[in-house]
Amino acid sequence: MITKAISVPYLNLGLQHKNIKADILRSIEAILDNGQFILGEETQRFEKSFAEIAGTKYALGVANGTDALFLSLMALGIGKGDEVITAPNSFLASASSIAIAGATPVFADVLSDFNLDPEKVEKAITPKTKAIIAVHLTGRPAPLDELKAIATKHNLHLIEDCAQAVGATYKGKPVGSYGTTGCFSLHPLKNLAACGDGGVITTNDEKIYKHLLLARNHGLKNRDECSFWSFNSRLDNLQAAILNVKLNELSAWTSRRREIAGLYQAGLKGLDLIVPADKDYERAVYHTFIIQSSKRDALKQYLADCNIDTKVHYPVAIHQQEAAQYLGYKKGDFPVTEHQTNSILSLPIFPELTNEQVNYVAASIRNFFKVLK
Numbered sequence: 200m201i202t203k204a205i206s207v208p209y210l211n212l213g214l215q216h217k218n219i220k221a222d223i224l225r226s227i228e229a230i231l232d233n234g235q236f237i238l239g240e241e242t243q244r245f246e247k248s249f250a251e252i253a254g255t256k257y258a259l260g261v262a263n264g265t266d267a268l269f270l271s272l273m274a275l276g277i278g279k280g281d282e283v284i285t286a287p288n289s290f291l292a293s294a295s296s297i298a299i300a301g302a303t304p305v306f307a308d309v310l311s312d313f314n315l316d317p318e319k320v321e322k323a324i325t326p327k328t329k330a331i332i333a334v335h336l337t338g339r340p341a342p343l344d345e346l347k348a349i350a351t352k353h354n355l356h357l358i359e360d361c362a363q364a365v366g367a368t369y370k371g372k373p374v375g376s377y378g379t380t381g382c383f384s385l386h387p388l389k390n391l392a393a394c395g396d397g398g399v400i401t402t403n404d405e406k407i408y409k410h411l412l413l414a415r416n417h418g419l420k421n422r423d424e425c426s427f428w429s430f431n432s433r434l435d436n437l438q439a440a441i442l443n444v445k446l447n448e449l450s451a452w453t454s455r456r457r458e459i460a461g462l463y464q465a466g467l468k469g470l471d472l473i474v475p476a477d478k479d480y481e482r483a484v485y486h487t488f489i490i491q492s493s494k495r496d497a498l499k500q501y502l503a504d505c506n507i508d509t510k511v512h513y514p515v516a517i518h519q520q521e522a523a524q525y526l527g528y529k530k531g532d533f534p535v536t537e538h539q540t541n542s543i544l545s546l547p548i549f550p551e552l553t554n555e556q557v558n559y560v561a562a563s564i565r566n567f568f569k570v571l572k
Contacts, residue, residue, distance in 0.1 A: 209508035214551035226440035239436035253375040260434025264384025268296035317345035335364035338486035363486035455550035466561025
């Protein structure tokens with residue numbers, strides 16, 4: 200029973216820095232003093248630490264998560280005339296990176312946990328297919344064994360879009376270590392967040408790694424010689440310094456997210472909702488905690504009236520975006536995805552939430568369903 204109304208924001212980025220602000224400021228001051236703003240020691244240290252987290256031989260920082268996907272596709276020689284299969288329910292960058300590389304995004308429907316349906320993926324393969332981009336949406340690992348088996352069977356690359364899933368594991372292995380490359384975002388909203396944009400590519404392939412080292416820096420093999428035309432997509436040393444401070448907190452932040460998810464799972468049990476939960480062989484990191492309800496819009500408004508902020512990730516599927524109309528998809532092509540756009544609701548989940556706030560959200564949702572009766 201709700202005894203008092205409290206306020207629950209969807210996110211409060213300022214709280215994340217409260218206890219580490221002094222360490223961050225010292226790191227920034229050191230960069231200002233030494234003048235290493237691009238590809239310096241802090242970036243190298245971050246890359247080494249990140250590779251350990253991802254369980255890969257190599258990791259390299261880039262400007263953002265979209266560039267991580269785009270540069271991966273370019274490194275694999277994927278472009279005009281090629282097709283890449285991905286999910287239609289992700290953030291649009293999963294598909295736009297394919298299009299920007301010159302290839303054609305091809306969509307396959309998803310499972311109830313929002314991740315690619317391997318059966319639908321295999322049916323979408325054509326002679327033009329060159330890769331699968333598996334999105335670990337909400338911080339829950341996609342079905343990597345099945346997707347990797349399909350990729351191997353059809354001689355395709357598997358690229359992992361890990362933008363929401365840093366630290367997640369599948370059958371004991373970190374995401375980002377299964378595919379040819381793993382692509383991570385360090386956007387301020389992510390579980391491991393820069394104070395600005397940033398991204399990481401992981402790989403176990405030395406040849407791809409060496410190519411990407413040049414590709415993120417104009418294709419330059421040294422200051423004066425260029426091996427191939429490429430882009431400027433470097434992780435700022437300043438952001439790397441901030442991230443090195445935050446890496447010390449990532450494990451605790453992840454544990455807290457999982458703790459909050461557990462409180463929601465217990466508090467919402469028995470309601471007419473689909474509530475996310477880990478499978479036995481996965482460790483999700485709950486970048487978002489998305490419930491599904493046939494009464495989504497009414498529930499969202501009710502929670503707003505209770506001073507609880509919620510979001511919808513994402514209300515318009517990628518294949519229904521104006522930018523994707525040239526691909527020729529129509530309503531009904533991906534029924535699971537389209538149903539989910541009308542039922543999904545993201546509840547507040549960030550490490551600084553108090554148990555009181557989380558329990559208030561759960562109690563408010565329970566009260567909503569009581570009022571309906």
